[in-house]
Amino acid sequence: MLALHDEFAFIEQIKPTSAFQSGLITGIGDDAALVRPKIDMEQIICLDTMVEGVHFTLDTMTPLQIGYKALAVNLSDIAAMGGIPTYYLVSIAIPPGWSEQDLLSIYEGMEMLANKYQIDLIGGDTVSISDSLVITVTVLGEVEKGKHLLRSRATPGDIVFVTGFLGDSAAGLELLLQHGKDHSFTDFEEVLVTKHQFPEPRVEVGRLLAAFERVSLNDVSDGLASELNEIAKASQVVITFDQDDVPLSEQIKIHNNEKSLEYALYGGEDFELVGTVPASDWNSIKQKCVAAGVIIRKIGTVSSGDPAVFLQSSGSLQKIDRKGYNHFSK
Ligand SMILES: Nc1ncnc2c1ncn2[C@@H]1O[C@H](COP(=O)(O)OP(=O)(O)O)[C@@H](O)[C@H]1O
Ligand SMILES: Cc1ncc(C[n+]2csc(CCOP(=O)(O)OP(=O)(O)O)c2C)c(N)n1
Ligand SMILES: [Mg+2]
Ligand SMILES: [Mg+2]
Ligand SMILES: [Mg+2]
DSSP states (O other): OOOOOOHHHHHHHHHSOOOOOOOOEEEETTTSSSSOTTTTTEEEEEEEEEEEETTTTTTTOOHHHHHHHHHHHHHHHHHTTOEEEEEEEEEEOOOOOOOOHHHHOOOHHHHHHHHHHEEEEEEEEEEEOOOEEEEEEEEEEETTTOOOOBBOOTTOOEEEEEEEEHHHHHHHHHHHHHHHHTTTHHHHHHHHHHHSSSSOOOOHHHHHTSSSSSOEEEOOSSSSHHHHHHHHHHHHHHHEGGGGOOOOOOHHHHHHHHHHHHHHIIOOOOOOOOEEEEHHHHHHHHHHHHHHHHHHEEEEEEOOSSSEEEEETTTTEEEOOSSOOOOOOO
């Protein structure tokens, strides 16, 4: 079955009829989009791709969830820079077998977040492909001049923090691969599965952190071990975190207590934020997160030395390498 009869008729259907952003000059319909950047802001630009068979299958995610997550993972990268998202573009390569309704559902999933964050779809590309669906979302964002958050700003003496719970998405994926998305999951399994299908990008936390003087920040796409190593390397510091402080949900402990730490360290796709701040800012940050309804936990400290990450558990220290999700070593 041909996915679409007419590429142009499809584009007409997904074209927004109104805009949230006042800086939008021309969106969908010309050779390129035109936007007017705000003079006192820096522009942020990122993209992430999701590939059928690699990031999702139709057994793990509905078309609506695929769309939602393709935008969510990019909003997570904007959050990790401390930014406000503004616009997005979508490139979609569609194989045979996908109905027009499936494709509209993908866009509906993206719209859920676009409406929440008041961001405009301003362009993209629609092409055919032989086998697997590929969706690439580009997000533009902005941050006050000098207020962007980098991975490279950790300093000895900082505390290390992480938002939310880690590992739930990987545990949810395991359940989905085992039973398929149409299975009737128990309530606690449903929490894990939902975390995999509808991750919440931590844009509000990124914004509140951007008000602080010095924060290093990264989002958890490939697992805590990988992200902490990225901060350690970018900042040229040592990070030590405590096994007992890794935030694990009640649900993951019920699902598989023994493997829960492994999911948290190496599973990925949590899309929480991990970073470091001066110890003097910690209480204030914690209070602001609590007020915003987001869990945030201190998990470790930063010290000087050759870049490395260590896990502390019952008195012993274990070096944690940059293992985690890697597209080319499985
Ligand atoms: N094929 C590519 N061409 C150019 N830059 C790339 C490519 N792949 C990744 N990057 C860049 O490498 C950096 C790390 O990418 P990635 O690990 O995917 O980041 P994240 O995990 O935050 O999404 C980013 O700055 C990204 O833009
Ligand atoms: C069917 C299926 N198999 C495996 C996974 C697990 N998985 C795929 S990509 C990925 C890591 C995150 O993706 P990546 O493209 O590395 O994101 P980025 O770091 O660029 O944000 C994980 C854990 C999945 N989501 N779905
Ligand atoms: Mg990426
Ligand atoms: Mg990232
Ligand atoms: Mg990413």
